[in-house]
Amino acid sequence: MATTTHPKYPYIRVFLGLAALTAVEVGVAGLALNPTLRVVGLLSLAIIKALLVALFYMHLRYDHRLLSIVGGIPFVLAIFMLILLLLDRMMVM
Amino acid sequence: MSDVPSTTGHQHLTPVWQGIQTPKFAVWLFLASEIMFFTGLIVAYLNLRTNSHDWPVAAELLSVPLVATNTFILIGSSVTMVLAFDAADRGKHRRAAYLLLATAILGTLFVSIQAYEWSELMREGIRVSTNLFGSTFYTLTGFHGSHVAIGVIWILAVALKAFRGGYNRNPLGIELVGLYWHFVDVVWIFLFTIIYLI
Numbered sequence: 045m046a047t048t049t050h051p052k053y054p055y056i057r058v059f060l061g062l063a064a065l066t067a068v069e070v071g072v073a074g075l076a077l078n079p080t081l082r083v084v085g086l087l088s089l090a091i092i093k094a095l096l097v098a099l100f101y102m103h104l105r106y107d108h109r110l111l112s113i114v115g116g117i118p119f120v121l122a123i124f125m126l127i128l129l130l131l132d133r134m135m136v137m
Numbered sequence: 138m139s140d141v142p143s144t145t146g147h148q149h150l151t152p153v154w155q156g157i158q159t160p161k162f163a164v165w166l167f168l169a170s171e172i173m174f175f176t177g178l179i180v181a182y183l184n185l186r187t188n189s190h191d192w193p194v195a196a197e198l199l200s201v202p203l204v205a206t207n208t209f210i211l212i213g214s215s216v217t218m219v220l221a222f223d224a225a226d227r228g229k230h231r232r233a234a235y236l237l238l239a240t241a242i243l244g245t246l247f248v249s250i251q252a253y254e255w256s257e258l259m260r261e262g263i264r265v266s267t268n269l270f271g272s273t274f275y276t277l278t279g280f281h282g283s284h285v286a287i288g289v290i291w292i293l294a295v296a297l298k299a300f301r302g303g304y305n306r307n308p309l310g311i312e313l314v315g316l317y318w319h320f321v322d323v324v325w326i327f328l329f330t331i332i333y334l335i
Contacts, residue, residue, distance in 0.1 A: 055223065059216040063209060066329075070205050073334035082335055090330040094323045101219045103318045104228075108157045113164045115172070120243035129180060133187045 058100045065093050083130070091123065151309060164220045164313050166189075168320045175324050179279065179331060182273045193270055196331050198263070200254065208329050211285075214243035215322045218315045221299075225308035230299060233311060237296035240318065244289040251282050274332065281328055286319050292318065 069089050072082065098119075104112045114119040152159040186192050193321055195201070221236035239315040255275070295314045298304065 049284070054331050055199065055216055055219050059210045059212065062215075066208055066212065068335055069330060070201065072202070086330050086334050090326050093326045097215060097319050097323050101215055102316055103320075108155070110155060110157060111165050112163070114162070114169050118169045118172040118176070122172060122179075125176060126183070129183055129187075 054100065058096050062093055062096060065134055080134070087126070094119075151307070153193055158309060160309060160313060161316070164316050168316065171320060172325075175280070175327075179327065180275055182277055183331065185269050189269055194284050194334075197271075198258075198261075199333055200257070201333050203250065203254060204329065204333050206248055207254075208325065210243050210250070210318065210327050211322055214240045214247070215293060215319055218318045222308060222311045222315045225299070225304050225311050230305050233304070233308070234299035235294055237299055237311070241292040241296060244285055244292065244318075248282055248285050248289065251278065251285075272297055277328060277332065281321070281324055284324070288314070288318050290322050312320050 070085060070088070072085055075082070077085070098115065102115075104115065154162060167286050171268045182282065206286050221233045221240060224230075224236060225233035255278075258274075263271050263274075291314050293312055295304075
């Protein structure tokens with residue numbers, strides 16, 4: 045049996061962070077905020093949660109950088125597409 | 138085949154390319170294609186929603202507390218999954234197998250609650266062909282739910298192998314199913330925000 049060399053990752057702390065951010069999201073959704081501010085705020089919280097999962101649970105923070113590029117490029121393109129869509133809607137409105 | 142150390146410190150026979158175990162690289166390529174698949178669905182949903190004048194208010198139609206609970210369940214299953222891999226990596230194979238089983242149970246619970254939510258919506262007359270909301274809602278949550286269901290089956294297979302000691306020398310199989318499971322969690326993080334909260 046091989047021995048483990050990696051550090052103890054903060055899995056439980058990340059879980060508590062994800063749970064807290066989800067609670068904040070539900071709270072923010074119930075507030076009567078400016079619609080644009082609400083959408084930007086909620087999407088930002090979702091992006092932070094997704095990054096926490098990718099960096100710590102999927103080990104991108106510790107793993108080979110090429111894997112971050114493989115997973116990161118479509119993720120960045122997805123966010124770019126969402127921003128374009130939102131900007132387009134704001135221009136129409 | 139090369140005899141190289143894995144990222145987790147284990148010595149085992151796994152094909153390696155550019156210092157990355159090729160099965161792991163393959164799973165990441167698959168996940169990259171999945172990101173694009175779900176992006177297409179989400180952008181189509183948002184485009185249809187923003188161009189529609191009679192889109193229902195999510196909080197009035199959907200049970201946000203129920204789905205928020207389901208979100209906590211899926212996040213919880215992600216932590217049991219990563220702890221399963223961590224346990225296997227540290228040589229605690231029995232513990233890893235039980236944590237995998239716990240992950241599968243939480244995944245099953247998620248799908249069950251989603252099925253209940255669907256049945257309630259259908260009882261209220263909202264079906265896939267009722268309107269644009271119904272079509273896009275069932276498509277998005279349905280594709281995600283089927284990914285969860287496939288994940289549960291995969292995790293159960295891995296858990297069974299773990300109970301038989303199949304990962305005692307190399308926990309890569311647990312890491313691969315974990316990557317898929319965490320990806321499913323990430324997709325839900327966005328779906329929950331976009332469908333239920335915005």
